[in-house]
Structures are given as C-alpha cells and as structure tokens.
Amino acid sequence: VAHYLIIIDKHADQLTIVEKDQLHFYKQEFFVELKQLNYDEELTEERWHLYPYRSDPGVFNVDVVGGYSVQANPTNTTTRIRSNGLLTYGYAGSFLGMYLYFRDHKESGTYFDPRRDLSISNGQIVSKSYDDGIGYDLADVQMTFDVSFLKISLEKMPNVWGAGYHGNLILSDKPPSYPQIKIRAKLGKDVDLTFIHSWLSSDLVDSLNSYYVVGIPKTLGYRTIYRQKFLAAQMLEASVANGVDVAVGESEV
Numbered sequence: 001v002a003h004y005l006i007i008i009d010k011h012a013d014q015l016t017i018v019e020k021d022q023l024h025f026y027k028q029e030f031f032v033e034l035k036q037l038n039y040d041e042e043l044t045e046e047r048w049h050l051y052p053y054r055s056d057p058g059v060f061n062v063d064v065v066g067g068y069s070v071q072a073n074p075t076n077t078t079t080r081i082r083s084n085g086l087l088t089y090g091y092a093g094s095f096l097g098m099y100l101y102f103r104d105h106k107e108s109g110t111y112f113d114p115r116r117d118l119s120i121s122n123g124q125i126v127s128k129s130y131d132d133g134i135g136y137d138l139a140d141v142q143m144t145f146d147v148s149f150l151k152i153s154l155e156k157m158p159n160v161w162g163a164g165y166h167g168n169l170i171l172s173d174k175p176p177s178y179p180q181i182k183i184r185a186k187l188g189k190d191v192d193l194t195f196i197h198s199w200l201s202s203d204l205v206d207s208l209n210s211y212y213v214v215g216i217p218k219t220l221g222y223r224t225i226y227r228q229k230f231l232a233a234q235m236l237e238a239s240v241a242n243g244v245d246v247a248v249g250e251s252e253v
Helices: 002-009 017-029 031-036
Strands: 051-054 058-072 078-092 096-109 128-130 133-147 150-157 178-186 191-205 226-241 244-252
Touching: 002 017, 002 031, 017 031, 058 096
Parallel strands: none
Antiparallel strands: 051 058, 058 078, 078 096, 096 133, 128 133, 133 150, 150 178, 178 191, 191 226, 226 244
C-alpha cells in the first residue's frame, strides 16, 4: 500500500479536495511503512493509537471504537444503535499479517430489523433480547501467512466476488461474516487463483442429534444442534488487457 501511496502523492495536484483528505489520512495510517521506504516528502505525524507497538520486524496497533446513532424511518418510527468494541491489527515481517475488529451492538427504539431484508446493509444474527431491543455482535478476524506465491488466510470475513456493487454476481457481503480458509495463489503476472472453504450457519435444527441434558429441567436442559452447512468456491482470474479482467470459477453450498 505504501508504494501506491507514494505514486498517488506525486500526483496529488490532480486530486479533488475529498481525495486529498483521504490521502492525508492514509499517509498518517502508513507513516511507519513510508518511513521504511525513505519517503519523507510532506509526511505528517503518525495517526494516534491507544497502544502502538513498534519493532524492527513488525507493527501492532490497538484502538477502541464506539458509536451511537438515531435513525428516523419513513414509517414514523425510530431506530437507535449503540456500539462499542476493539480494533487491533499489525504484521510481523513480510510473512504474517493480523486483523481483529470486534463490535458489540444494541439496537432499540420503535423499529429494529436485524435481517436488513429491505436494506443493502449486512444482516445480523441476534444473540441477546432485551425488553426494549436486541443485541448482536460483529467480529471480523484475519490471520494471513504470505509464503512465496501463496497467501493462506484463516479468517472470519465477508467475501465480495463479482462486478456488481451490493449485487455481486457470485458472492456478496450481505450475510454476516463467516469463518473460512482462503488460499490465494499468484500463478503468473496477470493470473490469480483463489480457493475458499467456509463454515456457514444453517439455522436448520438437527432433531436426531439434539438432546436433553440429564438432571436439568427440560425447558432449560434441551441442547439444540444445528445441521452443518459449508461453502466451497474457487475462481481463476486473468487480466487480459488494461481494464479487462476475465474470471472462471464455481461455488457449491
């Protein structure tokens, strides 16, 4: 990323005011990497972090996040969302990268819709119910190993495959993120292969394996087991010309 920021910064006179503000933010975010590339032209101070760790092999940052919003709906109802959590990310050398973004949400008001059926926002799985609302947790996690031409990731992240924004032709980011193994291979200068194997939430009760715990009242001792559900997908992508990409792949649930 730092290499591309240097290229953009050298043509900053061609950017809009909004794009210049974005460039300024990313120059603060990648301050350490730009310094490592000996790029000192108009560098601002590094962005502040709650806990920054710096060493020769890597970088590690920890921040707290939070927010509160009130939404007025066309049906004369309101939705209030409170969130707080933790953001941490870093890397060790050029072979290991880590990322964690956790947020605890409480949604209340006179209208709340965790499924987001009529919205482009991600649907959510309710984990808690309150008298005045619902609660759900969001967690995106990624650990990536970069080995030669291979990138191997253990992650819980959304996938976006396809050319359509919020209507991707293959995989979209509409559902909540899910755990997966992702392998990306650079087969040539303009050829990439991606494979993922994911664990999904089926929401289908497995009545054969669900059971009652001995010694606990039935209303409390019933353990619901859900049927397993998986996603496997692979895609071969090639850049055949400037601005023209061709992809062939398949997916199975």
